[in-house]
């Protein structure tokens with residue numbers, strides 16, 4: 069493929085293309101458990117024009133592209149052996165902070181929290197703060213994955229905050245969505261304009277339908293104050309009922325339930341609720357009152373909320389369990405075959421005991437030294453996003469196999485009843501896509517129509533697989 | 545090309561650290577400060593293999609037999625200034641430098657060392673200094689010889705760079721210690737601290753020089769060694785106990801810690817340097833992240849009347865490397881230049897008239913970049929400034 073590398077170099081410059089094995093090894097896996105295929109080339113485009121040229125070349129030579137934001141997802145990215153990885157880290161500029169219209173426009177490789185830090189210097193913030201990977205994840209990857217953010221109880225998912233996108237389609241055409249589609253409109257202001265919600269087509273699509281090259285996100289003034297509460301409950305049901313009460317009254321910006329894994333240091337109980345409120349002073353006081361009243365009416369016991377405050381200000385999960393990060397994360401060669409998704413709030417009363425029972429009955433857990441890191445819930449405005457985080461010792465091949473089996477079994481258990489995952493990528497696609505029936509068929513038709521040569525992230529979301537392939541078989 | 549599963553991999557001793565990497569990528573950016581780099585090697589080398597997550601991946605691939613040590617790994621492992629920003633910001637608290645050291649040692653054992661660095665350390669083994677100068681000239685900067693090899697509880701360890709190429713630094717540190725009334729000794733037969741050998745992956749050679757220096761200091765009855773060069777101090781305090789397999793028989797302190805203590809005790813005061821002058825302070829990586837000394841230099845600066853300290857956005861734990869660490873200048877001048885310019889621009893953006901630092905490598909680097917950029921910001925060694933305006937009681 070000497071000719072291909074020359075053509076890649078002529079598009080992006082020789083210094084931005086590598087076929088060295090030592091480089092290629094570094095672009096094959098996300099934070100998920102399986103290694104992925106070793107790509108053939110790594111390419112770092114610097115502009116939309118370069119991306120267009122790369123897409124056209126990929127079509128011409130029939131080589132798949134894989135889009136690399138920061139690869140911080142936890143569910144197996146699905147890099148294909150021999151593909152061309154498009155690493156988007158050079159396209160990391162903040163293009164415009166439009167204070168007047170409350171929009172920030174960035175390139176896809178901009179780091180999520182870096183954008184917020186720049187806005188912070190002006191007293192502004194994005195209207196959604198990103199997920200726990202905010203310090204390193206890219207804006208493009210986070211939108212393409214539709215990450216579940218901190219603050220989801222009030223703000224909803226990441227995709228809700230997208231005003232418009234610029235996207236390179238699999239045939240190399242460049243489109244803009246919403247009001248930005250109008251060539252005479254100078255800047256993006258509204259997503260729900262100019263026809264169907266095309267931004268929605270690319271949010272959560274994990275790069276299967278197009279390459280996001282610019283993102284316009286909503287911004288606002290930083291809220292006046294932040295308040296914190298922390299409650300312990302003796303039963304899961306009490307905690308879930310308290311959450312439902314708060315959700316019905318829009319009481320909190322962020323509600324996090326802890327239902328498994330190690331309990332918070334120094335606190336007794338079976339279930340725990342962390343509450344974060346961001347608002348102006350008067351309304352924050354009212355919302356505190358609502359949260360207190362609801363929690364205490366379900367026998368919640370107030371606890372010291374310093375850990376909650378530190379969690380929110382540092383965005384380190386360990387503080388949810390009153391534990392400093394070094395004690396929580398240090399010296400652990402473990403990997404997390406995470407299963408996560410949305411369930412109705414009330415369904416937690418069955419889902420949590422079901423998973424707890426599965427773990428208790430699974431002798432493999434003890435045999436290979438697996439642990440339960442957490443069964444934590446980020447509550448959305450009207451539902452629950454449950455993460456079942458188990459950990460297996462990564463240095464042990466047998467434990468790795470058990471870890472993957474546990475992921476498959478918990479997926480079967482939960483996707484078969486209530487749960488629908490948020491970001492899917494490749495690793496858990498086999499467990500969810502076949503359940504989507506005609507909706508999966510529509511996704512496949514969209515993929516085939518937009519990307520007939522199947523060059524963008526093939527296999528991701530179970531899209532772009534050979535017609536006769538069985539999705540589950542592919543993953544094994 | 546080495547065989548992947550050969551038994552003598554030093555990497556095996558740090559396998560656990562390698563597997564601890566979550567791949568979270570917190571080692572790329574200082575995003576809480578805005579869109580700014582954390583890792584100079586990644587910013588220069590551009591592919592992930594030049595950054596911490598990539599090096600951990602490479603280490604793991606070697607352990608698993610998917611990748612073998614070869615020429616292609618030399619720049620990916622050695623073009624690292626060992627600034628420790630990745631380790632200090634690691635989500636999993638991995639001591640990444642332990643893994644890098646093992647990679648360097650494995651490469652060195654296979655003769656895979658960057659050529660200029662290899663030549664420099666070969667010369668070092670002969671002359672006991674990195675500059676190929678005669679050993680006999682090591683303490684030639686010293687005007688009065690009465691402290692040489694004099695038994696004392698305190699020693700001043702000079703280091704190769706101050707001894708041979710930044711002699712005013714050696715002179716300033718010596719003068720400050722003398723003015724403070726300290727009874728101290730200087731070794732007539734001081735050898736290089738061993739840091740360059742470790743950077744080149746040559747542990748046995750490092751052990752030999754460390755043994756020499758430790759024994760010589762012990763023979764003089766030394767209980768506390770004062771260092772001007774953070775690299776030397778780290779070689780003694782952090783590396784020697786591990787390399788020699790025994791605790792260091794004396795305390796190791798940096799000269800800024802010594803001077804800050806004198807400030808705190810009211811024994812050291814300052815005249816006005818320039819009324820209303822704005823200074824900034826660059827944390828040397830080895831002194832800050834490597835040894836945890838952030839406050840002492842600042843305490844000294846804050847005690848200087850009429851001076852205002854304007855911090856750079858990247859300071860203390862977040863400080864960006866000057867680009868000169870770990871002897872990368874021998875083989876990777878592009879990395880040195882790019883990083884130095886980026887850091888100097890940050891210095892200039894503070895509006896400071898003077899940039900202070902306290903490490904021979906940083907000082908040399910900034911003086912070079914200062915010339916290149918024709919900058920209006922003056923670069924000064926903090927100890928030199930202390931010497932100039934200090935008043936001891």
Ligand SMILES: Cc1cc2nc3c(=O)[nH]c(=O)nc-3n(C[C@H](O)[C@H](O)[C@H](O)COP(=O)(O)OP(=O)(O)OC[C@H]3O[C@@H](n4cnc5c(N)ncnc54)[C@H](O)[C@@H]3O)c2cc1C
Nearest residue numbers: 137138139140199200201205206208209210215216275280
């Ligand atoms: C410590 C930690 C905590 C985390 N916490 C959370 C959390 O709370 N909530 C959560 O949802 N996730 C969380 N994550 C996972 C992850 O950080 C996020 O989902 C993140 O948003 C992914 O961004 P990325 O840049 O790494 O994307 P990538 O992983 O690089 O990409 C994600 C998907 O989008 C595709 N893609 C990338 N860029 C583009 C583009 N420009 N156009 C089209 N497609 C593209 C990729 O091919 C891939 O399919 C966490 C991760 C870590 C390490």
